[in-house]
Structure formats: structure tokens, C-alpha cells
Amino acid sequence: MPRRKLRNVLITGVTGTVGRHLAGHLLNLKQIGKVFGVAHIDRPYYFKEFDKKRFLYRKRDILKYRELNNLFRSDAFKAAEIDTVVHLAFLSSPNDQSSGVHRLNVEGTKYLLDRCIESRQIKKFVFKSSDAVYKLRPHNPVHLDEQADLNFDPDADQWIKDRVDADMLCRSRMDNKSMKIVVLRFSNIIGRGVGGQFNAYFDDKMLFAPMGFNPLLNLIHMRDVLQALALAVFKNAKGVYNIAGLDTAPVRTIAELAGARVVPLPEPLLGPVNRLERAFGLTRYYYQVDADRQKYTGLLDDSRARKQLGYKPTARVQFD
Amino acid sequence: MNAKQRQWAWRLAEKMLAPNIVERLRSLPIRDLGFGYDAYGYEKESAVLGYCFGHTLYRYYFRCESRGHERVPSKGPAILAGNHSGVIPMDAAMVWMDLITRPSKPILLRAVVDNFSGFLPWLGTVFWRCGQIVGARRNFEDLLTDKEIIGVFPEGTKGVGKPFRLRYQLQNFNVGFVELALRYRAPIIPLAIVGPEEQAPMLYNIKPIARMFNFPYFPVTPLFPALGPLGMVPMPVKYFIEYGEPIHVYEDYGPEIIEERPGKVQQLADQVRLAVQDRVDRMVEERTGVFTGGLSVEMGG
Numbered sequence: 001m002p003r004r005k006l007r008n009v010l011i012t013g014v015t016g017t018v019g020r021h022l023a024g025h026l027l028n029l030k031q032i033g034k035v036f037g038v039a040h041i042d043r044p045y046y047f048k049e050f051d052k053k054r055f056l057y058r059k060r061d062i063l064k065y066r067e068l069n070n071l072f073r074s075d076a077f078k079a080a081e082i083d084t085v086v087h088l089a090f091l092s093s094p095n096d097q098s099s100g101v102h103r104l105n106v107e108g109t110k111y112l113l114d115r116c117i118e119s120r121q122i123k124k125f126v127f128k129s130s131d132a133v134y135k136l137r138p139h140n141p142v143h144l145d146e147q148a149d150l151n152f153d154p155d156a157d158q159w160i161k162d163r164v165d166a167d168m169l170c171r172s173r174m175d176n177k178s179m180k181i182v183v184l185r186f187s188n189i190i191g192r193g194v195g196g197q198f199n200a201y202f203d204d205k206m207l208f209a210p211m212g213f214n215p216l217l218n219l220i221h222m223r224d225v226l227q228a229l230a231l232a233v234f235k236n237a238k239g240v241y242n243i244a245g246l247d248t249a250p251v252r253t254i255a256e257l258a259g260a261r262v263v264p265l266p267e268p269l270l271g272p273v274n275r276l277e278r279a280f281g282l283t284r285y286y287y288q289v290d291a292d293r294q295k296y297t298g299l300l301d302d303s304r305a306r307k308q309l310g311y312k313p314t315a316r317v318q319f320d
Numbered sequence: 321m322n323a324k325q326r327q328w329a330w331r332l333a334e335k336m337l338a339p340n341i342v343e344r345l346r347s348l349p350i351r352d353l354g355f356g357y358d359a360y361g362y363e364k365e366s367a368v369l370g371y372c373f374g375h376t377l378y379r380y381y382f383r384c385e386s387r388g389h390e391r392v393p394s395k396g397p398a399i400l401a402g403n404h405s406g407v408i409p410m411d412a413a414m415v416w417m418d419l420i421t422r423p424s425k426p427i428l429l430r431a432v433v434d435n436f437s438g439f440l441p442w443l444g445t446v447f448w449r450c451g452q453i454v455g456a457r458r459n460f461e462d463l464l465t466d467k468e469i470i471g472v473f474p475e476g477t478k479g480v481g482k483p484f485r486l487r488y489q490l491q492n493f494n495v496g497f498v499e500l501a502l503r504y505r506a507p508i509i510p511l512a513i514v515g516p517e518e519q520a521p522m523l524y525n526i527k528p529i530a531r532m533f534n535f536p537y538f539p540v541t542p543l544f545p546a547l548g549p550l551g552m553v554p555m556p557v558k559y560f561i562e563y564g565e566p567i568h569v570y571e572d573y574g575p576e577i578i579e580e581r582p583g584k585v586q587q588l589a590d591q592v593r594l595a596v597q598d599r600v601d602r603m604v605e606e607r608t609g610v611f612t613g614g615l616s617v618e619m620g621g
Binding site for chain 2: 041137139140141142143145211212213214215216236246247248249250253256267296297299314
């Protein structure tokens with residue numbers, strides 16, 4: 001019987017919480033040969049527990065095209081026979097609005113995509129996107145499928161624009177024949193150490209919310225995030241997929257479960273109050289990015305992912 | 321709502337309402353996602369509070385009477401298509417109350433509300449919590465797939481904002497609900513409501529002010545703006561509601577006519593409009609008074 005070919009996966013942004021967990025998750029799977037982690041910092045201590053033969057780590061800045069090129073040409077990379085890339089190198093904190101963030105989020109994605117296509121060695125490219133790319137309005141349907149309008153609002157925050165741009169970059173290259181591109185748009189990932197807006201929001205003990213609004217929010221557990229990313233690696237699929245979790249509830253119900261006190265404020269006050277809070281280091285939450293999501297519901301319809309990837313959320317978010 | 325608030329809502333219902341109504345409210349269906357809400361934001365306890373508040377309006381203020389409940393199926397997919405009026409429309413809320421109160425089994429109507437409701441703080445949240453939905457096509461499709469009963473007012477704001485001289489003259493129906501009935505094989509139940517046209521007779525629409533505030537209309541009624549915000553309170557007219565014979569448009573036509581024969585779809589929408597108009601005309605003729613009295617033909621009390 002012919003031996004089934006193992007998948008060898010490159011993970012960018014492997015030092016992030018999702019990257020770290022994904023590397024560990026993939027290394028536990030029999031269908032995975034090697035995992036090649038890339039990030040812009042020195043090898044962190046927590047990778048010590050990984051099998052050195054199967055997990056390789058390189059400090060590389062994917063923003064520097066030459067560094068990226070050298071990585072793809074390196075003996076280690078060639079020997080690892082990488083055939084899949086999971087792109088997680090994305091700065092998730094909206095508090096950092098410097099041009100470097102935009103370059104990493106958008107240009108970094110572009111460089112990596114182009115290099116992967118040129119190499120002809122990479123057969124699958126998985127990009128972790130989020131539900132922040134969708135435009136929310138008071139009259140949009142409750143469930144948003146992959147065809148729903150993206151937020152092309154010129155006044156949108158740069159954080160959102162970066163996400164939409166990176167998402168669009170991936171979509172614009174989906175027609176190429178040498179590499180299958182999968183974009184996974186996750187709902188709000190809740191878990192310790194995970195970036196993301198609502199994670200920061202529910203970490204606070206006192207939350208400010210727009211008066212008279214209480215939209216529904218879907219939360220996804222890290223275990224389901226890993227499940228979806230692994231399915232995207234293995235399944236013979238390409239395209240955009242929404243990935244939602246099991247838990248859906250109004251923002252204030254979740255806040256109460258998280259042990260926070262909600263203070264409703266008139267909407268025009270929320271921006272200035274949030275700016276003040278951030279200036280004093282009282283919150284990591286950035287209201288401007290979520291102004292619409294604090295008012296209108298837009299839940300991800302993940303039926304396509306369930307049908308084509310076999311995704312099925314299993315984990316409920318636990319509140320301490 | 322948290323657990324305490326939910327208990328409080330039920331206690332209030334037990335104090336305010338008859339035991340059989342509380343039982344009906346308890347038996348309202350909900351596809352709970354785990355936190356007491358469904359995917360559209362509906363929460364049973366909020367609906368209970370909504371009912372407690374609306375009960376006074378339904379029973380004592382508008383003194384709603386209705387007939388034809390047996391024509392409304394207890395399970396969907398089904399579409400109730402009715403006339404819409406009253407400047408500040410209360411008709412949908414009264415039908416929502418009526419379908420919980422009077423059919424043999426209580427029915428939760430998922431009425432479609434205007435898009436601008438979502439803009440408004442509190443109002444939108446109250447609507448969603450009581451099971452109402454915004455008029456996005458995808459919402460309709462999902463609810464019909466889930467075998468729910470949807471209430472639509474195909475005249476839209478044309479009906480609500482029409483001048484008093486056009487009372488009980490139904491405006492053109494949008495065709496979207498017929499398309500959905502064809503696609504999802506849902507019967508259309510004509511819904512006629514008499515009374516709301518007189519609750520706030522619109523004498524004039526000040527269009528420049530409406531445009532300035534992005535409202536669909538800015539009414540001048542006998543009481544508004546003369547009495548200020550108080551003038552917006554509807555007058556205590558008597559409501560009559562009738563559910564008509566279901567129209568099974570999908571029995572004679574398939575969904576392909578939506579693309580191939582749009583004229584036919586418009587004709588079917590007109591057929592529903594005429595069915596509603598016919599019942600409205602009959603009830604207007606039968607009623608013995610606008611504020612008091614009843615119909616010359618008996619209705620359920």
C-alpha cells in the first residue's frame with residue numbers, strides 16, 4: 001500500500017496565541033510531517049516542548065521581501081518540503097495605528113502570497129480573517145454569508161481597512177491554478193491571551209455600551225478555531241468560509257457572564273470616553289473599530305464551512 | 321435579561337394577566353441558542369413584558385376584536401399579508417397580541433418592521449426581543465425555512481403615511497412576499513385591519529421637515545403638532561382584525577415565474593391586495609362606530 005504523503009506546514013505569526021496553539025495542534029496529528037514556524041522575534045521558550053525533528057523555527061520578517069525570498073530558498077525550508085502555508089502574521093491590536101502595522105497586515109500578506117505562488121511548491125494557502133470585514137447596518141440580515149457586503153467605507157478605521165484589504169488580496173489571487181487559497185473569517189475568538197476586540201472588551205470590569213442597543217454576538221472557542229484551521233489545511237477546498245462558534249447571546253448578557261458591569265452611555269459619548277480610558281491605560285478595547293458592531297447584529301452563517309470543510313463547532317466558551 | 325429579571329417578568333405577568341394567558345405565553349415556542357435568545361434576538365421573557373404592556377392597549381384602549389383565527393396555521397411556513405396604517409402604526413403589535421391571545425394554540429408572529437427601526441435606540445431592541453425582524457430578504461428565507469409565520473405589510477410606509485382622504489384605500493403591494501411564497505411554498509393569509517386609519521388622521525405631510533430628519537413622512541394630524549409630543553398618542557379607536565382564506569399561489573405557479581413572468585407575480589400580489597381590500601371594505605361597512613360599537617356580523621370577543 002502506498003504511504004500517504006504527510007503535509008508540511010509553514011505558519012507565519014507562530015508566536016501569537018493562535019499560532020502557538022495551532023503548531024501544537026498540528027504536531028499532534030498523524031497526517032502532519034513538519035511544522036515550520038516563522039515570526040519576527042527570537043525563538044520563544046514555549047516551543048521547547050515541541051519535537052525538534054518535526055518543529056522548526058526561524059526568525060524572519062515577512063515584510064522584507066529579500067528575507068522572505070531567502071527563507072523560501074533556504075536548505076531547511078526545501079528539506080522540510082513545505083506544501084501548505086497558514087498565514088497568521090497579523091497585528092490584531094487596533095491601538096497600534098502606525099504605518100508599520102498597515103505594512104505588516106497588508107503588504108506582508110501580499111509579499112507572502114506572491115512568493116508562495118511563485119514558488120510553485122506551496123499547494124495550499126490558509127488565511128485567518130475575521131468577521132470585522134463585513135459592513136454592518138441596521139437593515140442587514142441577521143445572518144451574513146460569504147457574499148455579504150464588505151466594509152469598504154472610506155471612513156472606516158484603518159484596522160478594518162487592513163483586514164478588508166488583506167482579505168481582498170487573497171480573494172484576488174484565488175483563480176491561480178498552482179495554489180488553493182482558503183480564507184477563514186472567524187467570529188469573535190474568546191480565550192486567554194488571544195487578541196481581538198471583544199476579548200479586550202470583556203476583560204474590563206466596567207464596560208461602556210451604546211444606550212438602547214444590545215446586538216447579538218457570536219463567540220468562538222479556540223478549540224473550534226484550531227479545528228477550522230486544520231480542516232482548511234487538509235480538505236481539498238478553496239474559497240472564503242465563515243467560521244462561527246456555538247455561543248450566541250446579546251453583548252450585555254455576555255458581559256454579565258464575564259463578570260463585568262455595563263454602563264450605557266449616549267452613543268456620541270462612547271468615542272471620547274474610550275479615548276480617555278485608553279489614554280489612562282484602563283482598557284485595551286478600541287471603540288471606534290466596533291462602533292457598528294456595538295449597535296447592529298451580524299452573525300456569521302457558517303453553513304458553507306459545515307458543508308464543504310466538515311466544520312462543526314463543539315466547544316462552548318467558559319466564563320470564569 | 322438576567323435570571324432575576326426573567327423571574328420578575330413572569331411574576332408581573334401572573335399579576336397582570338389571566339392564568340390561561342400566562343399559560344399561553346409559557347407555551348410560546350423559542351429556538352433557544354443556550355442563553356434564552358434565538359438567532360434573531362427574540363427572548364420569551366421580553367415578549368412577556370411586551371405582552372403585559374400591550375395588553376392594556378389591546379384589551380382596554382383599542383378593544384380589539386377579531387375573527388378567522390382558524391385560517392391561520394399553527395405552524396409555518398406561512399405569510400400574513402395585511403394593510404398598514406395609523407401614522408404611528410400599532411396594527412402589527414395588535415395582530416401580534418391577537419395571535420397569542422385568541423387562536424386555539426398561541427402563535428408567535430414574526431412581523432417585519434421598517435428598516436429605520438434598527439437605527440433607533442430601544443425601539444429596535446424591543447422589536448427584536450419580541451420576535452420581530454428587519455425586512456431583509458435573508459431573514460425571510462431563514463424564517464420560512466424554519467417554518468415560522470411571518471407578518472408583512474406590503475404597502476410599506478406608503479400605507480402608513482397616506483393622507484386621511486385615502487383611508488382604507490390600499491396602496492400598491494410590493495411583490496417580494498409573493499416571490500417568497502412561491503419559493504417556499506407558503507400560503508398567504510390576507511390580513512385586514514380596520515380602525516387604525518382613524519387613530520391619527522393625517523391631514524398633511526410636511527415633506528421638507530420629513531426630508532430634513534430623514535423620516536418617511538412628517539404628519540399633521542388634528543392633535544399633532546398642536547399638542548406637541550402628546551399629539552402623537554393615537555386616539556382610542558376600536559380595532560377589528562380579520563384573517564382571510566389562505567391563498568396558495570404555489571399550487572398554480574412555480575418559482576420559475578419570478579424570473580420568467582414578473583408581470584404574473586405582480587398580478588398575484590394584486591390578487592392578495594384585492595382580497596385584503598375586500599375584507600377591509602366589508603368590515604368598514606359592517607362596523608357600527610369608529611370609537612365604540614362593533615360589527616353587525618358577530619366577531620370573537
